[in-house]
Amino acid sequence: MGAGPFYGPGFGLLEERDPEVAALLLDEVERVRGGLQLIASENFASPAVLAALGSTLSNKYAEGYPGGRYYGGCEVVDRAERLAVKRARELFGAEHANVQPHSGASANLAAYAALLQPGDRMLAMALPHGGHLTHGSRANFSGRWFDVASYGVRRDTELIDYDEVRDLALRHQPKLIVCGATAYPRLIDFGVFRGIADEVGAWLMADVAHPMGLIAARAIPSPVPEADVVTFTTHKTLRGPRGGGILCTAELAARIDRAVFPFTQGGPMMHAVAAKAVAFGEALRPEFAGYARQVIANARALSEALAEAGMRPVTGGTDTHLALIDVRGLGVTGAEAELRCAAAGITLNRNAIPYDPEPPRVTSGVRVGTPCVTTQGLEPRDLREVGALVARAVRDQESAADVRDKVTALLGIHQPYMDQ
Numbered sequence: 001m002g003a004g005p006f007y008g009p010g011f012g013l014l015e016e017r018d019p020e021v022a023a024l025l026l027d028e029v030e031r032v033r034g035g036l037q038l039i040a041s042e043n044f045a046s047p048a049v050l051a052a053l054g055s056t057l058s059n060k061y062a063e064g065y066p067g068g069r070y071y072g073g074c075e076v077v078d079r080a081e082r083l084a085v086k087r088a089r090e091l092f093g094a095e096h097a098n099v100q101p102h103s104g105a106s107a108n109l110a111a112y113a114a115l116l117q118p119g120d121r122m123l124a125m126a127l128p129h130g131g132h133l134t135h136g137s138r139a140n141f142s143g144r145w146f147d148v149a150s151y152g153v154r155r156d157t158e159l160i161d162y163d164e165v166r167d168l169a170l171r172h173q174p175k176l177i178v179c180g181a182t183a184y185p186r187l188i189d190f191g192v193f194r195g196i197a198d199e200v201g202a203w204l205m206a207d208v209a210h211p212m213g214l215i216a217a218r219a220i221p222s223p224v225p226e227a228d229v230v231t232f233t234t235h236k237t238l239r240g241p242r243g244g245g246i247l248c249t250a251e252l253a254a255r256i257d258r259a260v261f262p263f264t265q266g267g268p269m270m271h272a273v274a275a276k277a278v279a280f281g282e283a284l285r286p287e288f289a290g291y292a293r294q295v296i297a298n299a300r301a302l303s304e305a306l307a308e309a310g311m312r313p314v315t316g317g318t319d320t321h322l323a324l325i326d327v328r329g330l331g332v333t334g335a336e337a338e339l340r341c342a343a344a345g346i347t348l349n350r351n352a353i354p355y356d357p358e359p360p361r362v363t364s365g366v367r368v369g370t371p372c373v374t375t376q377g378l379e380p381r382d383l384r385e386v387g388a389l390v391a392r393a394v395r396d397q398e399s400a401a402d403v404r405d406k407v408t409a410l411l412g413i414h415q416p417y418m419d420q
Contacts, residue, residue: 010054032372033415035345036386036407038302040322040369041182041210043239044376044416045275046282052275053241063267065257080274087280091216094224094247099276100260100268101244104209107231108134109141111246114259115176115203115229118145123169123202124178125160126150129354130324132182132207149174153184153354158315160184162192169200179223180207180231183351183367185303185318190226205229209244211320213237213371216283217292220320228252237295237321237371240279243272291374295321298370301380305387306368311394314353314365322369326353330395334363337394341366344393344403346386376414385410 007014007025015022032044045053057077063070066078081099088097101107116122122142125131129152133140136148149172151165169177177200179193190206197204206223212232214220223230230247234240248256261268282288296319303313303323314324327337334350341348351367358364368390370383378386385406393403 007050007054029417033411033417034408035347035404036389036411037372038346038348038368038370038386038390039372040349040367041236042369043213043236043371045235045239045241045279047417048282049239049241049275049278052278053271055271055274057274058269058271060270061267062270064261077270077273080270080277081268084273084277084280087277087284088245088247091280091284092222092224092230092247094230095250096248096253096256098246098248098256098260099243099273100265101231101246102265102269102272103242104132104207104231104233104244105134106260106265107233107244107246108132108207110256110259110264111205111229111231112142112146112176113263114252114255115205116146119147120176121147121149121172121174122176122178123149123151123165123172123174125181125184126152128352128356128360129153130181130184132180132209135178135180135207153315155355158354159186160188162189162196165193166196166199169196169202173200174202176203176205178205178207179227180205180209182210183322183324185299185313185320185323186315187220187319188223190221190223194226203228205231207231209233210236210322213239213283213288214292214295214320217289219289219292219296229256234276234279237292238279238283239291239371239375240282241272241275243269243276245276294379295370295374297380298374298378298383299323299368301383302368302370302387305384306391309388309391309395311391321371322367324351324353325366325368326364327366327394328364330391332394333358334365335361337366340397340400341390341393343397343400344389345407346390346393346403348390372416373414376411376416378410378414382410382414 061071062077084099085097124135134142136143154161177197204227206227215222235242310329312326338350350363352363353365
């Protein structure tokens with residue numbers, strides 16, 4: 001297999017000087033071409049994004065911000081960062097954007113640092129109900145440095161209980177309320193959260209790392225008009241490089257910038273900043289809106305197919321790019337389902353479901369997402385077939401070889417990074 005356009009002209013030199021690493025890179029392309037990628041937090045960045053990531057901007061130290069760096073020779077990377085900021089503000093309708101965070105977790109750390117002091121109280125979604133490690137888990141800095149009260153979903157509907165959120169906010173009087181999740185398939189009512197935050201005098205932060213590409217495309221509602229701070233990643237539904245970002249009101253701009261640098265990070269990765277600019281530019285194009293709508297349509301088709309095959313979608317379905325699936329109806333755990341799918345050429349991840357009786361390393365569910373397969377060109381009719389294949393692989397581990405053959409046939413004309 002050739003390196004393809006995504007590895008650029010320098011790949012031949014890498015093959016010559018370090019064939020071991022070159023082989024690893026080619027093996028990863030073969031891996032993603034050889035199976036269905038249903039990890040909800042992954043996507044395939046464009047060759048243009050990868051070109052920026054592999055550029056000489058990687059060499060430049062640029063602590064500080066455009067026009068105020070602590071190193072000389074930053075005139076070119078200043079232009080790259082200003083362009084990324086301009087495009088982010090236009091794309092999301094935000095008053096201010098910081099594009100330097102290395103990841104979503106880094107963005108959350110900086111947002112907390114801008115708004116809180118150690119020991120302050122915050123209210124956020126519980127990890128077992130779909131939240132994130134950085135929303136107050138005791139295994140994470142957020143749960144160790146702050147006094148965190150957690151809200152969850154109702155046992156009967158598995159939807160966020162906004163009455164409970166309000167009751168908890170009134171009882172605990174948090175300084176910050178966090179909304180957003182990593183395994184919640186329904187839309188979040190940012191307006192209701194805004195009202196609760198105003199009632200208790202709290203800042204409102206929306207962590208939309210997962211659906212930010214859908215928000216960029218106006219396929220689902222945006223938190224920008226409601227939240228004081230919005231954190232996000234660029235590598236999930238936004239289909240950019242691995243990295244993070246922060247949007248905020250003009251009032252908080254200086255605090256957010258100081259919290260990113262110098263408080264939580266040093267020099268930004270300017271190649272990644274340039275790649276973010278590329279991704280924002282791609283998301284501003286009309287075709288990206290069509291992509292985002294297709295992601296949602298595909299997720300719904302997949303969820304419906306899994307339900308028909310006896311795998312219950314949590315909340316009964318999805319409004320976004322992901323679905324959370326209860327696999328107990330097939331007599332397996334999430335960990336077993338993940339392994340059986342992997343043997344059949346289908347990559348997904350085990351995931352806790354609300355009120356899960358199993359421990360986190362086992363779980364009663366799996367999480368599936370459609371960003372990758374939509375980038376590859378699969379449509380709802382294909383995702384219905386994918387749902388049947390997932391269910392068969394989970395139900396009957398003896399079917400792995402046959403399912404893998406059908407996966408290979410399905411992907412025959414839907415390969416990522418095909419040679420041009």
